[in-house]
Amino acid sequence: MRIKGLEHVAVVVADLHKVGSILRDAFGLVPDEVENVEKDRVQVMKFSLGNTDLELVTPTDEMSAVSRFIDKKGEGLHHICLAVEDIDEAMAELKEKGVVLIDQEPRLGATGCRVAFVHPKSVGGVLVELSEKREDNGE
Amino acid sequence: MRIKGLEHVAVVVADLHKVGSILRDAFGLVPDEVENVEKDRVQVMKFSLGNTDLELVTPTDEMSAVSRFIDKKGEGLHHICLAVEDIDEAMAELKEKGVVLIDQEPRLGATGCRVAFVHPKSVGGVLVELSEKREDNGE
Numbered sequence: 001m002r003i004k005g006l007e008h009v010a011v012v013v014a015d016l017h018k019v020g021s022i023l024r025d026a027f028g029l030v031p032d033e034v035e036n037v038e039k040d041r042v043q044v045m046k047f048s049l050g051n052t053d054l055e056l057v058t059p060t061d062e063m064s065a066v067s068r069f070i071d072k073k074g075e076g077l078h079h080i081c082l083a084v085e086d087i088d089e090a091m092a093e094l095k096e097k098g099v100v101l102i103d104q105e106p107r108l109g110a111t112g113c114r115v116a117f118v119h120p121k122s123v124g125g126v127l128v129e130l131s132e133k134r135e136d137n138g139e
Numbered sequence: 140m141r142i143k144g145l146e147h148v149a150v151v152v153a154d155l156h157k158v159g160s161i162l163r164d165a166f167g168l169v170p171d172e173v174e175n176v177e178k179d180r181v182q183v184m185k186f187s188l189g190n191t192d193l194e195l196v197t198p199t200d201e202m203s204a205v206s207r208f209i210d211k212k213g214e215g216l217h218h219i220c221l222a223v224e225d226i227d228e229a230m231a232e233l234k235e236k237g238v239v240l241i242d243q244e245p246r247l248g249a250t251g252c253r254v255a256f257v258h259p260k261s262v263g264g265v266l267v268e269l270s271e272k273r274e275d276n277g278e
Contacts, residue, residue, distance in 0.1 A: 001167050003166060005190075011264070012263075019263035026238045028140050028142065029142065052219075054219075075264030076266075077219070080193075099161065120215065121164075124150055124158035124161075124195065125150070126149075126214075
């Protein structure tokens with residue numbers, strides 16, 4: 001497979017605006033508008049770091065997977081997202097090599113990308129998202 | 140302060156070569172030579188992701204801080220490193236804004252950079268390293 005780069009690093013936080021203010025006021029980072037991702041029951045605040053993005057993710061209700069993550073592990077680094085050229089090819093290759101996938105088929109991500117998650121037990125405890133940018137989403 | 144980009148994401152693993160093999164054989168990533176960082180009692184295997192680096196870090200003995208991290212939290216994402224233009228200025232600004240620093244002065248990093256760590260309690264549970272590349276280190 002061809003990895004094009006690190007698309008983003010995601011951080012789970014309990015209070016989006018508290019941590020967002022620190023990144024803005026102390027680190028000088030400028031956030032995009034907060035995005036609601038209803039199907040995952042989260043809000044996302046994205047900051048560009050120049051070469052990649054940092055995403056703050058917070059649950060909108062206690063049924064969110066991210067809410068259970070905070071209960072279990074506390075706030076902190078959650079996953080990394082790798083941009084791939086061809087997600088179907090990437091998933092087939094990983095399966096062939098015995099890597100465990102959480103998603104068996106790509107699903108639609110927040111900005112029209114096709115995404116899938118790899119199980120952390122296959123990658124040294126790191127939750128890895130794969131993301132393929134679609135040609136027709138205007139990006 | 141001016142953040143120039145994400146320098147690397149660091150992942151703590153118990154078995155460097157096991158996880159390294161997965162990244163190489165399944166994800167198609169090519170590692171640099173393994174580096175011994177004796178003062179931190181760790182070995183580091185670095186992979187370029189194109190726009191930034193992924194570092195696998197493993198303890199060389201049980202006195203390593205990274206060994207205690209594995210005992211407490213298990214393998215997984217450990218810290219992010221932000222490249223800054225001027226680390227003295229960055230640290231002064233963070234202190235002024237009430238952000239808690241682990242290192243009060245920059246120290247020498249593995250590749251001749253000047254580095255300092257910011258306490259996770261100030262940044263949504265994320266351990267953040269700041270790194271200033273030195274002009275005279277040939278990089």
